[in-house]
Amino acid sequence: MDITGAILIGSTDRTAGTTFDAVNPATGAALTPSFAEAGPADVADACALAADAFTVFSDLAPEQRAQFLEAVAEQIAAIGDVLIERAMAESGLPRARLEGERGRTIGQLKLFASVVRQGDWVDATIDPALPDRAPLPRPDLRRRNIAVGPVAVFGASNFPLAFSVAGGDTAAAFAAGCPVVVKGHPAHPGTGELVARAVRAAVAAQGLPEGVFSYLPGTTNDLGGALVADPRIKAVGFTGSRGGGLALVRIAAARAEPIPVYAEMSSINPVVLFPGAAASRGAALGTAFIQSLTMGAGQFCTNPGLVVAVEGPELDAFIEAAKAALAVSPAQQMLTPGIHGSYCHGVDALAAHPAVDVLARGLVGEGQGQAQGALFATTVEKFLADAALGHEVFGSSSILVRARDMAEVTTLLEGLEGQLTATILFDEADEALVAPIIPILARKAGRILANGWPTGVEVAHAMVHGGPFPATSDGRTTSVGTLAIDRFLRPVCYQGLPDSLLPAAIQSANPWKLARRMDGTIERG
C-alpha cells in the first residue's frame, strides 16, 4: 500500500492544485510525498456520496455491519510496519507507544463489532396495542434507534491512530450506521492516508456503497468549516483545542439545520491529594505524579494539570519528591512544532505570572521541539482570582494549588470549569473527608478516579471520556468506550405499521434476536 498524497472521495483518488507537506517534528524535515489540499468541491462530492450510501449502510443487519468493522480492523493490521514507521516519522512518538495504539485502534473496532452484534444500541421498545382500553384504545407503538446520517470526523493530533482516521469517533459512527467523511489531521497525513486506504479496502471487500467513507487531507480551517456546514452532514466528532472546537460548534449552530458537535476540547484534570495519603506516602505519590505528568510529553487530554492539597508538613514530602523527579525528567519530543510552540508559550506565561511560583523544571531538550516539564505553585485564592490559571497548557505542565484547609479545597473545586477527569488520592483514614467531595466532582467531571492517575483511558463499556463544558461541547456523551455509539443515534417511533413494513429490529418475530423492552420490561431475544 503506497502513500500517494491523494484525496480519497469514495473509491476515487483525486489530486489538487495546492499541496502541503508532512514534517518530521524531530528534524523539521519535510517528508515525501506532498499531499493534496482538499477543497470545497471535494467536500461536496464526499458528502453527496455519503448521503447516497446512508440508507443502505444504516439499514445493514447487525452481523453485516459488525463484519465491516472487523474488516476495517483486519485491513489496518495488514498495513504492517510501514504504518508504524510512518506514524513515528510524522508524530515523533516512539514505536512501542504506536504499536500499542495500533492495538487499541484495532481492539476498539472489534469491540464495536461486538456491540453492534449484541444489539442493545437499537433500544428496541414495543408497547403492544391495547384495542380494548377505555376511553381510547392504545395503538401498537414500536421504537428503535437509527443512525443520524453522515458524520464528519476530525482526527486528533495526539492519537494518530486511535483517535484519527479510523479511531474512536469513526468506529462509533460506523457502528451506529453512519457514513463517515474524515477531515485528516495535517500533522500525520501519510499515516492518515494509509489508514484511509485500509478503510476503503474494507468498504470494497464488504460490497458496501463507496460513500460509506471518504478522506479529505488538508491544512485549512476553511476545509473543516465547509465540511461541518455541508447540509448532508448530521453530526460532528472532534478532538482538539478549545478554540477549534468552539469554531466548529458555532458553524454547526449557524446552519439552516443546526447539528450536534461532539468536541472534546480542554481539561486540566484536577488531582485532590488528601492529608492522610500525603502523610503516609507523599513522596511516592510525588514521584508517581511526575511520571503521569511527563508520560508522552504530557500530550494527553487527561494529563494531570492541577494538584490541590492542604498545605503543611505532610504536603512537603510530596512536593520535594515531585521536584526531584521532575528535575531529572528528560525532555520529550512533542507532536508538532506548533504544539511545542504553544506549550512553551503557556509555560512562559505561567512562569511570568505574578501569582505563580516555579517549583521545578525538567531537563532541557537537546533536539527540536522537545518539551521541558514544568511544575508551578500558587494558592487557592490566587488561582481563583485569574481564570487564565485554569486553562489547559497542553503538555507536561502542572500547577500545585495550596489550600489552607479542606474548606478551601472545596471552594477551589466548586470554582473549576468542567473536566474530563478528577482524581482523588486518599487513605482509608481520609474517607470522611473524601465522601462529601465526590458529589462535587461528579458535577464537574465525566470520570472520577481513586488512587490512580488520569492518563490511560480504558476502552470499555463503563468508560466515560467526556464531561461538562468546556471539557467537551456535550457532557451527555463519551468519546471513548462503547457508549459513544449513542452519539450517532436517534430514536424513531413506528405506530400501527404492519410487520411487512416494519424494520427488522422491531418486527414481531424478532429476526435479529434483540433484547427488547416489551411494555416497559426488557425481554431477552
Next chain:
Amino acid sequence: MDITGAILIGSTDRTAGTTFDAVNPATGAALTPSFAEAGPADVADACALAADAFTVFSDLAPEQRAQFLEAVAEQIAAIGDVLIERAMAESGLPRARLEGERGRTIGQLKLFASVVRQGDWVDATIDPALPDRAPLPRPDLRRRNIAVGPVAVFGASNFPLAFSVAGGDTAAAFAAGCPVVVKGHPAHPGTGELVARAVRAAVAAQGLPEGVFSYLPGTTNDLGGALVADPRIKAVGFTGSRGGGLALVRIAAARAEPIPVYAEMSSINPVVLFPGAAASRGAALGTAFIQSLTMGAGQFCTNPGLVVAVEGPELDAFIEAAKAALAVSPAQQMLTPGIHGSYCHGVDALAAHPAVDVLARGLVGEGQGQAQGALFATTVEKFLADAALGHEVFGSSSILVRARDMAEVTTLLEGLEGQLTATILFDEADEALVAPIIPILARKAGRILANGWPTGVEVAHAMVHGGPFPATSDGRTTSVGTLAIDRFLRPVCYQGLPDSLLPAAIQSANPWKLARRMDGTIERG
C-alpha cells in the same frame, strides 16, 4: 387552595410591583386576581435554591423519588374541580378535554414513578478489574447516569396541564433527579399557580429541600431569557413557537457554559395518501382528516398541516369529502387572542398566496377568537418553490399538495424540513409503493404512523414526540414518553473507588437491585 397571584420561590410566596392579568379568551374579560411579574431577583433566588437542593434531590434512592412523583400526582388530583374550572376559563378548552388532560398529567407522573423505581435509567454498567491482564491491568470501572442539574421548564399554551407546570418536561426532570424552575405560561397563570402549589405541597410532604421546585409567573421575554442564562440552570425544556425556541437556543449557546435546550417548535406533520387507499376509501379518509384537523381548534403540535397525494379521480373523492366536512365544521375557541391573531394572519397569507387555492373554509365563529378551519391546495412544484408554504400555521389549517406521480411525492418528502410525525394512509395493494418511502420518513420525522392520524400522542415507552430540526432543537430525544428522562441525565464513570465511597447504584452488593451491564451483558438485579 387559593390563587393569590404570587411568585413561588421554594416555600416562600412573593409579590411584585408589576402585575398582569389572565384573560378569558372567549370573552376578553380579565380574570382575578392579578399575577406578580417575576423579575431577575426572583430568577436568581429560585436558581440558587435549586442549586442548593440538587445534591440531596439527585441522590435520593429511587423509591423516595418515585414517592415524590406520586405525591405530586396526588396533590394535583386533590385540587379538585377548581383546577378544571380555572383552566376552562383561562384556556377556552372544554371540560372533557381538560379532565382528560388532568388524567394524562397524573398518569405520566405515575408512569415516571414506575420508571424511576425500575431503574433502567441509571444504565448501571460495571467492568470489573482485570488485575492480571497483560500488558496492563484493567482498573475497576463503574458507570451510572446522574441528573444534569437544575432544569428550566417553559410550559406550553396548548396543554395547560399535561405540558405546563407539572407536565411532561417537569415530570421527566424530576424523575431524573433535577430540581425544576418553571417559567409559567402567561395564558394560564391561575391554573399554573394551582398546580405549582400542589407541587410545593408534595415537596414539603416528602421532606425535600424547598429548592426542588419554584414557579415564576410572568409575561416578558426577559424573564425567560434570564432564567436560561442563569449559570445554575443546566438544561431547558420548552414547547412553543419556532421563534421562541430559537431565541432560547441562542441564549443558551451564548452562556459561558452552553447548555442543552430541548425546544419543541414547529411541525406540519405530512400525511401521504397512497393511491389504493384513496381509491378504496377516499371519502371516509377525507372526513376523518377533517376530524383530526379541526379537533381542539387544530391546536396540536401534531396537527396534520399537509396532505400529499397523486392527483387523479381517486383523489377527488377524498377532496370532496374533506371539503364537505370542513364546510360544516363549527368554528372553535382558540387558546388566546394572540394565537387566534396568528392563526388568522397565517390563513390570510395562504389565501392570498398566488400559488395556493382555497379548497374550503369551516364555519365562521360567532364569539371572540374562534378558529374558522381552512383547507388549501397547491402542487408539489409550487410548494417547493416557496419555503413559506412549509411553515406551520398553528390551528386548523392544512394544505393539500397534488403530485403528478409517486416520484413527485418522493421529491416533496425529500424537500421537507424535520417533522414530529409523518403519516401514511395505504391499503395492502399500496405496500410496494410505501416501502421505499419509509426510510425517507424515518430521516425526516420522529414518529411514523400507519393508517391513523397524528393528533393524539400516547404517553408510553415507545413514544417519540420529537424529530429533526426544526420540529425540535434536538432530534436525539423525545418530550413525551418515558424516554424523555434521558434528556436530563449524563453519565459519570467511577474508577477504582472502594464500595464505601461509591454511589449505591453501582456498589457491588447492588442495594437498589438494578439491572446492570456487567462486562457488557445486562444482568437482572
